[in-house]
Amino acid sequence: MNVDFSRPILAIDTSTSYLSLAIFAKEQMWTFHEAVGTKQSTLILPTLDRLLADAGLARSDIASIVYAQGPGAFTGLRIGLGVAQGLALAQNLPMIGIPCLEAVASLLPEQACVLAATDARMGEVFYAWFNTQTHSRLSDDMVGKAADIAVLPEQAQAQGIGNAFDLYASAMPFTGRSDMPTVADYLRLAISGRYEACGAESVHLRYVRNKVALTAAEQAARHA
Structure with a gap:
Protein backbone atom coordinates (compact mmCIF):
# COMPACT_ATOMS: atom_id res chain seq x y z
CA MET A 1 0.00 0.00 0.00
CA LEU A 101 15.25 -2.52 18.33
CA GLU A 102 15.75 -0.78 14.99
CA ALA A 103 14.24 2.37 16.52
CA VAL A 104 16.66 2.04 19.44
CA ALA A 105 19.67 1.55 17.15
CA SER A 106 18.68 4.59 15.07
CA LEU A 107 19.62 6.80 18.04
CA LEU A 108 23.26 6.02 17.15
CA PRO A 109 23.39 6.98 13.45
CA GLU A 110 26.32 6.41 11.09
CA GLN A 111 27.88 3.58 13.12
CA ALA A 112 29.32 0.44 11.57
CA CYS A 113 28.24 -1.75 14.49
CA VAL A 114 25.57 -1.00 17.12
CA LEU A 115 24.24 -3.26 19.85
CA ALA A 116 20.66 -2.23 20.70
CA ALA A 117 19.53 -3.78 23.99
CA THR A 118 16.37 -3.20 26.01
CA ASP A 119 14.75 -4.59 29.14
CA ALA A 120 12.85 -7.82 28.50
CA ARG A 121 11.93 -8.26 32.19
CA MET A 122 12.44 -11.55 34.02
CA GLY A 123 16.15 -10.65 34.26
CA GLU A 124 16.64 -10.75 30.48
CA VAL A 125 17.22 -8.33 27.61
CA PHE A 126 16.04 -8.06 24.02
CA TYR A 127 18.97 -7.31 21.74
CA ALA A 128 20.17 -7.18 18.14
CA TRP A 129 23.17 -5.92 16.16
CA PHE A 130 22.88 -3.24 13.46
CA ASN A 131 24.91 -1.20 10.97
CA THR A 132 23.31 2.25 11.08
CA GLN A 133 25.52 3.55 8.29
CA THR A 134 23.84 1.22 5.82
CA HIS A 135 20.53 0.92 7.73
CA SER A 136 20.97 -2.85 7.85
CA ARG A 137 20.67 -5.64 10.39
CA LEU A 138 23.65 -7.69 11.48
CA SER A 139 21.54 -10.18 13.47
CA ASP A 140 18.02 -11.27 14.24
CA ASP A 141 16.23 -10.07 17.38
CA MET A 142 17.29 -12.18 20.37
CA VAL A 143 16.48 -12.49 24.06
CA GLY A 144 18.59 -13.73 26.95
CA LYS A 145 20.70 -12.82 29.95
CA ALA A 146 22.86 -9.75 29.50
CA ALA A 147 25.90 -11.72 30.66
CA ASP A 148 25.34 -14.25 27.85
CA ILE A 149 25.56 -11.75 24.98
CA ALA A 150 28.46 -12.96 22.84
CA VAL A 151 30.70 -10.35 21.20
CA LEU A 152 32.54 -11.46 18.06
CA PRO A 153 35.97 -9.98 17.24
CA GLU A 154 34.47 -7.79 14.52
CA GLN A 155 32.02 -6.39 17.10
CA ALA A 156 34.72 -5.34 19.56
CA GLN A 157 34.39 -1.65 18.64
CA ALA A 158 30.58 -1.67 18.72
CA GLN A 159 28.55 1.15 20.24
CA GLY A 160 25.76 0.31 22.70
CA ILE A 161 22.33 1.88 23.10
CA GLY A 162 19.15 1.09 25.06
CA ASN A 163 17.89 0.95 28.64
CA ALA A 164 19.56 -2.43 29.24
CA PHE A 165 22.87 -0.55 29.48
CA ASP A 166 21.49 1.10 32.62
CA LEU A 167 19.37 -1.68 34.13
CA TYR A 168 21.96 -4.43 33.57
CA ALA A 169 25.10 -2.29 33.38
CA SER A 170 27.37 -4.66 35.29
CA ALA A 171 26.41 -7.64 33.12
CA MET A 172 26.47 -6.03 29.68
CA PRO A 173 29.51 -6.88 27.50
CA PHE A 174 30.53 -3.21 27.29
CA THR A 175 29.23 0.20 28.34
CA GLY A 176 26.66 2.08 26.30
CA ARG A 177 24.10 4.84 26.38
CA SER A 178 20.77 4.13 28.06
CA ASP A 179 18.72 6.34 25.70
CA MET A 180 15.39 5.05 24.41
Whole structure:
Protein backbone atom coordinates (compact mmCIF):
# COMPACT_ATOMS: atom_id res chain seq x y z
CA MET A 1 0.00 0.00 0.00
CA ASN A 2 1.13 3.53 -0.74
CA VAL A 3 1.38 6.17 2.00
CA ASP A 4 0.85 9.89 1.45
CA PHE A 5 3.08 11.44 4.10
CA SER A 6 1.67 14.89 3.34
CA ARG A 7 -1.57 13.84 5.05
CA PRO A 8 -2.05 13.38 8.84
CA ILE A 9 -0.10 10.47 10.33
CA LEU A 10 -0.69 8.84 13.71
CA ALA A 11 2.19 7.04 15.46
CA ILE A 12 1.77 4.75 18.48
CA ASP A 13 4.40 3.20 20.75
CA THR A 14 3.27 1.20 23.78
CA SER A 15 6.19 -1.24 23.81
CA THR A 16 7.42 -0.09 27.24
CA SER A 17 5.74 1.35 30.35
CA TYR A 18 5.39 4.65 28.46
CA LEU A 19 2.39 5.77 26.45
CA SER A 20 3.93 7.49 23.45
CA LEU A 21 1.69 9.02 20.76
CA ALA A 22 2.32 11.50 17.96
CA ILE A 23 0.30 13.23 15.28
CA PHE A 24 2.19 14.66 12.29
CA ALA A 25 0.21 17.02 10.09
CA LYS A 26 0.66 20.39 8.37
CA GLU A 27 4.44 20.13 8.87
CA GLN A 28 3.89 20.09 12.66
CA MET A 29 4.04 17.39 15.32
CA TRP A 30 1.90 16.98 18.44
CA THR A 31 3.25 14.44 20.93
CA PHE A 32 2.52 12.75 24.25
CA HIS A 33 5.21 10.72 26.01
CA GLU A 34 4.65 9.76 29.62
CA ALA A 35 5.29 6.79 31.90
CA VAL A 36 1.81 5.47 32.70
CA GLY A 37 2.55 1.89 33.78
CA THR A 38 -0.51 -0.32 33.51
CA LYS A 39 -2.84 2.55 32.52
CA GLN A 40 -2.04 2.44 28.80
CA SER A 41 -5.33 0.79 27.89
CA THR A 42 -7.46 3.38 29.70
CA LEU A 43 -5.46 6.43 28.61
CA ILE A 44 -4.61 5.72 24.99
CA LEU A 45 -7.88 6.76 23.31
CA PRO A 46 -8.61 9.84 25.48
CA THR A 47 -5.00 10.98 24.98
CA LEU A 48 -5.25 10.42 21.24
CA ASP A 49 -8.44 12.50 21.08
CA ARG A 50 -6.75 15.34 23.00
CA LEU A 51 -3.81 15.33 20.57
CA LEU A 52 -6.18 15.37 17.61
CA ALA A 53 -8.12 18.27 19.13
CA ASP A 54 -4.88 20.18 19.68
CA ALA A 55 -4.04 19.61 16.02
CA GLY A 56 -7.53 20.61 14.89
CA LEU A 57 -8.21 17.15 13.53
CA ALA A 58 -10.67 14.28 13.99
CA ARG A 59 -10.01 10.54 13.93
CA SER A 60 -11.44 10.45 10.40
CA ASP A 61 -8.63 12.78 9.24
CA ILE A 62 -5.92 10.20 10.01
CA ALA A 63 -4.48 8.93 6.70
CA SER A 64 -1.92 6.36 7.93
CA ILE A 65 -0.72 4.77 11.17
CA VAL A 66 2.78 3.93 12.39
CA TYR A 67 3.10 1.40 15.21
CA ALA A 68 5.87 -0.13 17.34
CA GLN A 69 6.22 -3.72 16.20
CA GLY A 70 8.26 -5.19 19.06
CA PRO A 71 9.93 -6.90 20.70
CA GLY A 72 8.76 -5.24 23.88
CA ALA A 73 6.23 -5.50 26.68
CA PHE A 74 3.76 -8.20 25.63
CA THR A 75 0.59 -6.52 26.93
CA GLY A 76 1.67 -3.03 25.87
CA LEU A 77 2.38 -4.08 22.31
CA ARG A 78 -1.03 -5.71 22.01
CA ILE A 79 -2.77 -2.59 23.37
CA GLY A 80 -1.04 -0.35 20.84
CA LEU A 81 -1.63 -2.67 17.92
CA GLY A 82 -5.26 -3.23 18.90
CA VAL A 83 -6.01 0.49 18.82
CA ALA A 84 -3.98 1.06 15.65
CA GLN A 85 -5.57 -1.88 13.86
CA GLY A 86 -9.08 -0.89 14.92
CA LEU A 87 -8.66 2.63 13.55
CA ALA A 88 -7.05 1.36 10.36
CA LEU A 89 -9.72 -1.25 9.66
CA ALA A 90 -12.51 1.27 10.11
CA GLN A 91 -11.05 3.59 7.47
CA ASN A 92 -8.99 1.18 5.33
CA LEU A 93 -5.75 2.95 6.27
CA PRO A 94 -2.19 1.79 5.51
CA MET A 95 -0.07 0.80 8.50
CA ILE A 96 3.71 0.83 8.94
CA GLY A 97 5.34 -1.35 11.59
CA ILE A 98 8.73 -0.27 12.94
CA PRO A 99 10.78 -2.92 14.79
CA CYS A 100 11.56 -1.61 18.28
CA LEU A 101 15.25 -2.52 18.33
CA GLU A 102 15.75 -0.78 14.99
CA ALA A 103 14.24 2.37 16.52
CA VAL A 104 16.66 2.04 19.44
CA ALA A 105 19.67 1.55 17.15
CA SER A 106 18.68 4.59 15.07
CA LEU A 107 19.62 6.80 18.04
CA LEU A 108 23.26 6.02 17.15
CA PRO A 109 23.39 6.98 13.45
CA GLU A 110 26.32 6.41 11.09
CA GLN A 111 27.88 3.58 13.12
CA ALA A 112 29.32 0.44 11.57
CA CYS A 113 28.24 -1.75 14.49
CA VAL A 114 25.57 -1.00 17.12
CA LEU A 115 24.24 -3.26 19.85
CA ALA A 116 20.66 -2.23 20.70
CA ALA A 117 19.53 -3.78 23.99
CA THR A 118 16.37 -3.20 26.01
CA ASP A 119 14.75 -4.59 29.14
CA ALA A 120 12.85 -7.82 28.50
CA ARG A 121 11.93 -8.26 32.19
CA MET A 122 12.44 -11.55 34.02
CA GLY A 123 16.15 -10.65 34.26
CA GLU A 124 16.64 -10.75 30.48
CA VAL A 125 17.22 -8.33 27.61
CA PHE A 126 16.04 -8.06 24.02
CA TYR A 127 18.97 -7.31 21.74
CA ALA A 128 20.17 -7.18 18.14
CA TRP A 129 23.17 -5.92 16.16
CA PHE A 130 22.88 -3.24 13.46
CA ASN A 131 24.91 -1.20 10.97
CA THR A 132 23.31 2.25 11.08
CA GLN A 133 25.52 3.55 8.29
CA THR A 134 23.84 1.22 5.82
CA HIS A 135 20.53 0.92 7.73
CA SER A 136 20.97 -2.85 7.85
CA ARG A 137 20.67 -5.64 10.39
CA LEU A 138 23.65 -7.69 11.48
CA SER A 139 21.54 -10.18 13.47
CA ASP A 140 18.02 -11.27 14.24
CA ASP A 141 16.23 -10.07 17.38
CA MET A 142 17.29 -12.18 20.37
CA VAL A 143 16.48 -12.49 24.06
CA GLY A 144 18.59 -13.73 26.95
CA LYS A 145 20.70 -12.82 29.95
CA ALA A 146 22.86 -9.75 29.50
CA ALA A 147 25.90 -11.72 30.66
CA ASP A 148 25.34 -14.25 27.85
CA ILE A 149 25.56 -11.75 24.98
CA ALA A 150 28.46 -12.96 22.84
CA VAL A 151 30.70 -10.35 21.20
CA LEU A 152 32.54 -11.46 18.06
CA PRO A 153 35.97 -9.98 17.24
CA GLU A 154 34.47 -7.79 14.52
CA GLN A 155 32.02 -6.39 17.10
CA ALA A 156 34.72 -5.34 19.56
CA GLN A 157 34.39 -1.65 18.64
CA ALA A 158 30.58 -1.67 18.72
CA GLN A 159 28.55 1.15 20.24
CA GLY A 160 25.76 0.31 22.70
CA ILE A 161 22.33 1.88 23.10
CA GLY A 162 19.15 1.09 25.06
CA ASN A 163 17.89 0.95 28.64
CA ALA A 164 19.56 -2.43 29.24
CA PHE A 165 22.87 -0.55 29.48
CA ASP A 166 21.49 1.10 32.62
CA LEU A 167 19.37 -1.68 34.13
CA TYR A 168 21.96 -4.43 33.57
CA ALA A 169 25.10 -2.29 33.38
CA SER A 170 27.37 -4.66 35.29
CA ALA A 171 26.41 -7.64 33.12
CA MET A 172 26.47 -6.03 29.68
CA PRO A 173 29.51 -6.88 27.50
CA PHE A 174 30.53 -3.21 27.29
CA THR A 175 29.23 0.20 28.34
CA GLY A 176 26.66 2.08 26.30
CA ARG A 177 24.10 4.84 26.38
CA SER A 178 20.77 4.13 28.06
CA ASP A 179 18.72 6.34 25.70
CA MET A 180 15.39 5.05 24.41
CA PRO A 181 13.36 6.24 21.42
CA THR A 182 10.09 8.12 21.64
CA VAL A 183 7.28 7.78 19.15
CA ALA A 184 8.77 10.75 17.25
CA ASP A 185 11.69 8.48 16.36
CA TYR A 186 9.32 5.81 15.06
CA LEU A 187 7.59 8.46 12.97
CA ARG A 188 10.94 9.68 11.61
CA LEU A 189 11.85 6.14 10.53
CA ALA A 190 8.48 5.62 8.86
CA ILE A 191 8.79 8.84 6.87
CA SER A 192 12.25 7.72 5.67
CA GLY A 193 10.42 5.38 3.28
CA ARG A 194 12.54 2.35 4.23
CA TYR A 195 9.60 0.44 5.70
CA GLU A 196 6.76 -1.08 3.72
CA ALA A 197 3.15 -0.25 4.46
CA CYS A 198 0.42 -2.88 4.53
CA GLY A 199 -3.26 -3.21 5.24
CA ALA A 200 -4.57 -3.67 8.77
CA GLU A 201 -5.37 -7.33 8.08
CA SER A 202 -1.68 -8.09 7.43
CA VAL A 203 0.03 -6.45 10.42
CA HIS A 204 1.95 -8.44 13.01
CA LEU A 205 4.09 -8.07 16.12
CA ARG A 206 7.67 -9.27 16.59
CA TYR A 207 7.88 -11.82 19.41
CA VAL A 208 11.17 -13.49 20.31
CA ARG A 209 9.98 -15.61 23.23
CA ASN A 210 6.75 -17.33 24.20
CA LYS A 211 7.11 -16.99 27.97
CA VAL A 212 5.99 -13.56 29.19
CA ALA A 213 5.98 -13.95 33.00
CA LEU A 214 7.61 -15.90 35.80
CA THR A 215 5.60 -18.55 37.63
CA ALA A 216 4.88 -18.07 41.34
CA ALA A 217 7.58 -20.66 42.17
CA GLU A 218 10.12 -18.87 39.96
CA GLN A 219 9.31 -15.53 41.58
CA ALA A 220 9.72 -17.03 45.05
CA ALA A 221 13.05 -18.60 44.06
CA ARG A 222 14.29 -15.27 42.72
CA HIS A 223 13.32 -13.43 45.91
CA ALA A 224 15.03 -16.12 47.98
